[in-house]
Amino acid sequence: MKLRLPDSSTTVLFVGFQAEGTRGRALQDGKKEIKMFGEMVPVRAKIKTIDGFSAHADQQEILRWLGNFTRAPQKTFVVHGEFPASSALAELIGKKLRWNTEIPKNGQRVILA
Structure with a gap:
């Protein structure tokens, strides 16, 4: 992920809920950089989400x-x-x-x- 996020030809596809305060949520919220392993990583990848999938019980x-x-x-x-x-x-x-x-x-x- 750390190597792929700066690459604009990369697409990160989320198929589940991303909780507040997680890197996944930060990506879904459109953050332009996120902290990974103590360093800031620029986000140039396309971030997409498919709603409707869940591994959680209701x-x-x-x-x-x-x-x-x-x-x-x-x-x-x-x-x-x-x-x-x-x-x-x-x-x-x-x-x-x-x-x-x-x-x-x-x-x-x-x-x-």
Whole structure:
């Protein structure tokens, strides 16, 4: 990637969601240079995205999977997705399964005992 991004004859094709704060999102957002391995890399490649592909389960699939647990965990940490989506999922888990949920802050440490 580091060698290809500066090349204007290169096309980078994304077929999945790129989360905020990632290099992939920076490329999708049109950044003209990104930091890779400690150095700034110019972006001259064409950046394209095909929407509609996802390797992620939707809320109902996640609820169905969690519903198969024989007992509820003490707490369920929702750590995937951007805040609006993770917040909605945490609320849904709490409402439908009556589980205790939390969305940890970025970098927050949690002691599991």
